[in-house]
Amino acid sequence: xxxxxxxxxxxxxxxxxxxxxxxxxxxxxxxxxxxxxxxxxxxxxxxxxxxxxxxxxxxxxxxxxxxxxxxxxxxxxxxxxxxxxxxxxxxxxxxxxxxxxxxxxxxxxxxxxxxxxxxxxxxxxxxxxxxxxxxxxxxxxxxxxxxxxxxxxxxxxxxxxxxxxxxxxxxxxxxxxxxxxxxxxxxxxxxxxxxxxxxxxxxxxxxxxxxxxxxxxxxxxxxxxxxxxxxxxxxxxxxxxxxxxxxxxxxxxxxxxxxxxxxxxxxxxxxxxxxxxxxxxxxxxxxxxxxxxxxxxxxxxxxxxxxxxxxxxxxxxxxxxxxxxxxxxxxxxxxxxxxxxxxxxxxxxxxxxxxxxxxxxxxxxxxxxxxxxxxxxxxxxxxxxxxxxxxxxxxxxxxxxxxxxxxxxxxxxxxxxxxxxxxxxxxxxxxxxxxxxxxxxxxxxxxxxxxxxxxxxxxxxxxxxxxx
Amino acid sequence: xxxxxxxxxxxxxxxxxxxxxxxxxxxxxxxxxxxxxxxxxxxxxxxxxxxxxxxxxxxxxxxxxxxxxxxxxxxxxxxxxxxxxxxxxxxxxxxxxxxxxxxxxxxxxxxxxxxxxxxxxxxxxxxxxxxxxxxxxxxxxxxxxxxxxxxxxxxxxxxxxxxxxxxxxxxxxxxxxxxxxxxxxxxxxxxxxxxxxxxxxxxxxxxxxxxxxxxxxxxxxxxxxxxxxxxxxxxxxxxxx
Numbered sequence: 001x002x003x004x005x006x007x008x009x010x011x012x013x014x015x016x017x018x019x020x021x022x023x024x025x026x027x028x029x030x031x032x033x034x035x036x037x038x039x040x041x042x043x044x045x046x047x048x049x050x051x052x053x054x055x056x057x058x059x060x061x062x063x064x065x066x067x068x069x070x071x072x073x074x075x076x077x078x079x080x081x082x083x084x085x086x087x088x089x090x091x092x093x094x095x096x097x098x099x100x101x102x103x104x105x106x107x108x109x110x111x112x113x114x115x116x117x118x119x120x121x122x123x124x125x126x127x128x129x130x131x132x133x134x135x136x137x138x139x140x141x142x143x144x145x146x147x148x149x150x151x152x153x154x155x156x157x158x159x160x161x162x163x164x165x166x167x168x169x170x171x172x173x174x175x176x177x178x179x180x181x182x183x184x185x186x187x188x189x190x191x192x193x194x195x196x197x198x199x200x201x202x203x204x205x206x207x208x209x210x211x212x213x214x215x216x217x218x219x220x221x222x223x224x225x226x227x228x229x230x231x232x233x234x235x236x237x238x239x240x241x242x243x244x245x246x247x248x249x250x251x252x253x254x255x256x257x258x259x260x261x262x263x264x265x266x267x268x269x270x271x272x273x274x275x276x277x278x279x280x281x282x283x284x285x286x287x288x289x290x291x292x293x294x295x296x297x298x299x300x301x302x303x304x305x306x307x308x309x310x311x312x313x314x315x316x317x318x319x320x321x322x323x324x325x326x327x328x329x330x331x332x333x334x335x336x337x338x339x340x341x342x343x344x345x346x347x348x349x350x351x352x353x354x355x356x357x358x359x360x361x362x363x364x365x366x367x368x369x370x371x372x373x374x375x376x377x378x379x380x381x382x383x384x385x386x387x388x389x390x391x392x393x394x395x396x397x398x399x400x401x402x403x404x405x406x407x408x409x410x411x412x413x414x415x416x417x418x419x420x421x422x423x424x425x426x427x428x429x430x431x432x433x434x435x436x437x438x439x440x441x442x443x444x445x446x447x448x449x450x451x452x453x454x455x456x457x458x459x460x461x462x463x464x465x466x467x468x
Numbered sequence: 469x470x471x472x473x474x475x476x477x478x479x480x481x482x483x484x485x486x487x488x489x490x491x492x493x494x495x496x497x498x499x500x501x502x503x504x505x506x507x508x509x510x511x512x513x514x515x516x517x518x519x520x521x522x523x524x525x526x527x528x529x530x531x532x533x534x535x536x537x538x539x540x541x542x543x544x545x546x547x548x549x550x551x552x553x554x555x556x557x558x559x560x561x562x563x564x565x566x567x568x569x570x571x572x573x574x575x576x577x578x579x580x581x582x583x584x585x586x587x588x589x590x591x592x593x594x595x596x597x598x599x600x601x602x603x604x605x606x607x608x609x610x611x612x613x614x615x616x617x618x619x620x621x622x623x624x625x626x627x628x629x630x631x632x633x634x635x636x637x638x639x640x641x642x643x644x645x646x647x648x649x650x651x652x653x654x655x656x657x658x659x660x661x662x663x664x665x666x667x668x669x670x671x672x673x674x675x676x677x678x679x680x681x682x683x684x685x686x687x688x689x690x691x692x693x694x695x696x697x698x699x700x701x702x703x704x705x706x707x708x709x
Contacts (some may be wrong), residue, residue: 001662140657142483143594149526182571201486206478212506212532366594366609368484368657394689395662401682402490402661410685 006045009038010104013097030099032090043093043126046104049080049111052127053285056115056155057135057174058148059332060278063085064135065114067269067282067303072110072429074299075172075291076302079110087116089123110289116150118144124158132159133166133285135277137174138223139202142368148173148204166284169240170225172205172215184258184288186280187240188273190219190227191247199224200334203398210235221273222338223331242284244276252276254283265299270305274335316458317347320431320450322443325355327436328365330372340432341377347429348384354416354443356390357437367395375403384428387411387444389419420446425453426460469571470499470518470674473511476525476533477503483611485523487489487658492521494681495667506532512547513540518674520547524558524656527587530601534563541578544672548580548650553670557659558708559585561645564652581645582621583636585614595704597633597655599643604665604696610634610653616654618642627653632697633704649673664690 013035020030035042055065069081082095090377092113099108115123117140124132131454134155137148145151152173159165159178167175169185200223208215208230215235220226229236245253245263252268255261269279279300286296292374311322326332333355340351354367377388388396393412400410413419416439423431431450435443472492474480481489493501496519502511506529511517525533534610537544548554548625562568565583568575577584597608605626615637618626626636627644635641636654644653651670653659660667664686668678680686 139482143592146592146611146613147482147526149528201481207506214505327499354665366611366657367598367662368487368609371484371487371490371658371661392689392693394685395693398661398682398685398689399487402487402494407684 005039006042006104008420009035009042010046010097010100010102011205012038013093017094017097025167029088029090029094032086032093035093035097036090043089043096043123046093046096046253047100047106048096048127049099049106049129050109051289052111052129053131053133053289054113054115054120054124054127054129055133055135055281055285056117057133057168058117058138058140058145058151058329059326059335060135060274060281061114063278064133064281064285065112065276067278067300068285069112070303071282071286071291071296071299072112074302075111075295078108080106080108082114087114089253090121090385092123092127100118103340104120113377117154118273121154121158124160127162128160131285132163132164133281134168134174134177135281136168136171136225137177138327139204139372140331141328141368143328147468152177164288166281166288167238168225168281169238170227172209172224172235172237174229175238176209183306184241184284185238186242186277186284187237188221188244188276188280189240191223191273194221194273196220197338198377199374201374202331208233208235212352213361222335242280242287244280247276252279254280256284256287258287261353263292264293264297267300267303269300269303272339275305311329311447313447315451315455316462318425318429318454319346320433320447322433322435322447325353325434325436327355327438330369332432334367334374334377336434337374337377340383340434341380343430343432344382346356347382348427349382349430349432350385350387350423351378351417351432351434352385352411352416352423353384353390353396353434354419354439354444355434355447356388356392365392367392368398370396375399375405379404383409385409385411385423387413387415387419387423389413391415393419415448416442417449420450424452425450425457462466469513470496470676471502471516472496472499472519473502473504473521474511475504475512475522476506476529476536476643477483477518477523478505479525479529479649480523480560482524482526484657487559487661488521488523488555491658491661491681495671502542506536508647510540511542512552514701517547517552517556519553521555522557522560522563524560527559527570530559530563530568533560534575534577537563537578541580544578545580548648551649553654553674555660555670556650557610558654558656559614561563561652561654562616564645565616566619568614568675581625581647582619583616584619587614589613593634595633596697597629597630597635598694599628599632599635599641601628601646602669603667604663604669605698606663606666607690607697608633608653608659608663609657609694610654611656612654614654616640627651632702662690662693663685665679
């Protein structure tokens with residue numbers, strides 16, 4: 001009976017997948033949802049690839065997983081991956097089905113799965129990953145994830161004891177999970193002249209997690225990421241097995257100290273520090289999977305940072321940029337605002353928050369997170385406007401005001417489209433849309449609309465200039 | 469000159485409580501503000517403090533805070549009886565009850581108020597909260613793993629009655645503590661920032677001008693939120709994680 005239920009669920013999920021494709025929809029988790037509705041234990045029964053690699057953590061897991069998958073594709077290694085953020089059990093199922101025969105048996109040897117931290121408690125015991133990378137642990141959604149300590153405790157309970165862990169040495173929260181498990185560490189040492197960011201509101205390891213004494217940070221990159229030591233008990237960041245060196249604008253030297261020392265210069269995947277972490281995570285995982293360095297290096301040449309995270313369109317001296325801020329995630333938003341706050345050469349900037357998710361249709365969401373987010377980074381002379389398009393925009397306006405942003409710079413509207421429509425594009429050179437994981441269609445429409453208006457503005461200025 | 473103490477500000481800053489620091493720094497500019505770390509002796513022990521604030525923290529830090537505060541329990545009790553303003557948000561309120569029951573054991577609280585708290589890893593309760601205190605509408609949010617049980621000693625000492633959302637527990641709409649000048653709620657985040665009429669009331673109790681930072685936006689946001697939360701058509705999202 002259970003076999004029949006499984007096969008029925010498998011057939012229904014496949015049918016659902018075909019229907020979604022024919023309708024031109026994405027719905028990357030829908031086949032998994034159908035399968036689980038028919039057979040709640042579907043994933044437990046589904047044959048798995050021989051080797052499973054999982055990537056979890058608060059930030060960067062999608063990008064790191066995509067880097068790994070793209071490298072495997074480039075190397076001709078067929079594998080299954082839950083593409084672009086469908087990181088719950090349904091997404092894993094949908095991915096596995098896509099590379100399985102009619103009995104559900106996997107046609108590939110490798111499975112690369114990005115796994116949501118909360119979902120890890122049900123997914124890891126089933127998938128039993130051979131390699132598990134944890135990119136970092138930060139505060140995320142208060143409603144869903146509570147706090148980083150809580151997520152660490154979930155991981156401690158769910159990580160299979162045989163898994164090889166790839167951990168962030170610069171993060172004293174995730175570096176300490178599952179202490180009995182085998183582990184490798186990665187680190188991005190301070191870059192020459194790299195400024196520290198000790199102003200972030202959130203630092204979840206101000207105090208030693210063992211003895212409660214304030215930690216001494218010799219280098220604080222942002223939040224709790226950096227190098228620290230406890231003056232009382234001596235706790236400190238672990239030594240790294242994989243690390244970056246000689247970071248240049250377009251390339252980076254990746255070092256490993258696993259079996260002897262190896263250093264290889266390769267293309268840099270993105271220009272942000274977070275991109276370095278994602279690239280290094282992917283590199284460490286790929287090396288532990290047994291891929292030769294030259295294969296990885298060659299594959300990295302072809303990889304681009306996914307446009308789902310960063311998108312830009314230029315018109316003369318004007319441009320519109322989409323930057324991922326994630327929904328109700330104070331750290332991801334702070335990282336994005338820190339970048340915007342450094343864009344001194346982008347002319348007059350308007351920053352529009354279009355990443356506000358709402359609780360069903362009732363707009364009752366908790367806005368506590370915006371007080372942990374460093375909105376203060378936007379209080380810059382070159383930032384002309386700061387706005388929010390959401391039914392809760394007045395709460396944001398209060399927060400912007402408390403951050404010292406002058407009232408005349410604050411914009412707001414009940415929705416994203418009206419917010420963008422109300423912006424006078426002739427008064428700005430750069431519009432930054434801080435977007436999240438939801439409302440992609442609306443954000444895309446806002447982006448296109450702003451692009452058209454910026455283009456028209458530039459054209460209008462050109463037309464108004466006297467002929468030479 | 470008032471003395472404002474941010475108690476254990478290095479750990480009591482979990483869910484948007486940073487907003488209280490930002491807000492109070494501006495609200496009490498010109499007054500003495502003391503930030504007390506977990507390793508420090510609280511300022512209210514050494515001398516007079518006019519307003520003490522403690523925000524939400526991890527469960528591990530709840531245990532640490534109780535350990536640190538327990539030697540000063542009687543001083544704190546005396547200060548409360550003498551009229552010190554004490555503002556507690558989120559699970560900072562839990563520590564002044566009798567006990568917190570965790571899956572791995574019971575942690576005795578300061579026992580200043582007659583209630584106990586049960587912590588379970590599931591479900592996480594996410595709700596908006598609306599209720600009246602005196603003639604002031606209060607709005608807040610809860611995201612928590614806990615349910616609170618009030619004892620008979622909480623009679624007449626709860627803060628407000630939650631007309632919308634959960635109070636102490638799903639069967640008890642009584643929310644928080646209001647005793648003398650103690651204002652405590654398990655609502656998380658910048659509760660005193662987003663309820664300007666309440667903060668103005670507290671300022672008047674402190675005999676300070678009731679002018680707030682970002683007041684125009686604060687009041688407009690509050691009015692909109694309060695009307696929306698009070699509206700029976702606005703339903704809870706029913707999100708359980």
